[in-house]
Amino acid sequence: AQSVTQPDIHITVSEGASLELRCNYSYGATPYLFWYVQSPGQGLQLLLKYFSGDTLVQGIKGFEAEFKRSQSSFNLRKPSVHWSDAAEYFCAVGPEGGNKLVFGAGTILRVKS
Amino acid sequence: DAGVIQSPRHEVTEMGQEVTLRCKPISGHNSLFWYRQTMMRGLELLIYFNNNVPIDDSGMPEDRFSAKMPNASFSTLKIQPSEPRDSAVYFCASSRLMGEQFFGPGTRLTVL
Secondary structure, three states: OOEEEOOOOEEEEEOOOOEEEOOEEEOOOOOEEEEEEEOOOOOEEEEEEEOOOOOEEEOHHHOEEEEEHHHOEEEEEEOOOOHHHOEEEEEEEEOOOOOOOEEOOOEEEEEEO | OOOOEEEOOEEEEOOOOOEEEEEEOOOOOOEEEEEEEEOOOEEEEEEEEEOOEEEEOOOOOOOOEEEEEEEOOEEEEEEOOOOHHHOEEEEEEEEOOOOOOEEOOOEEEEEO
């Protein structure tokens, strides 16, 4: 069965510091991978997605993620965090077309000044 | 360009009452999804439609839950009768076929 693990429930980083959010997945076929961000009281917004090709994908707001098949990972990174990045981040996996997505439990990012 | 529209944004009701949540997808999108988000279970897909046809409702928790999509611009999720354990945030999302899902702002349901 497909699953997504986000091992960190909370992460706190200083503004300007680098960020890495971890995501590991279990999926029987070629995974389609996504990172979403949710601000308080809001819906989810897609940051980036990976379907195929270059394993390093660029997204919005300066985020990037790297697909590592050997490690079943799709970690999200940002070189310099801004206070406005404080939110909850969700990793998701799904089939081709990305319809039936399975989401991880989420990682809450806090940014300290 | 309007995004996914959900109404109401907040709903407080008493146990046993019928609850209807509404969603208007983005114009031109062919797929519509209903999700439920709780602290205990996270974000779960309840049901999704392609071209107004329910494709997979395996996530619908019980017969008390039903969803319809009478046309391409409107969908409802109904809970009858509602129970306190149904309290959650319900999200609707839409996409083009095989495309990125765009989420609405959600409906926060509280069942007393």
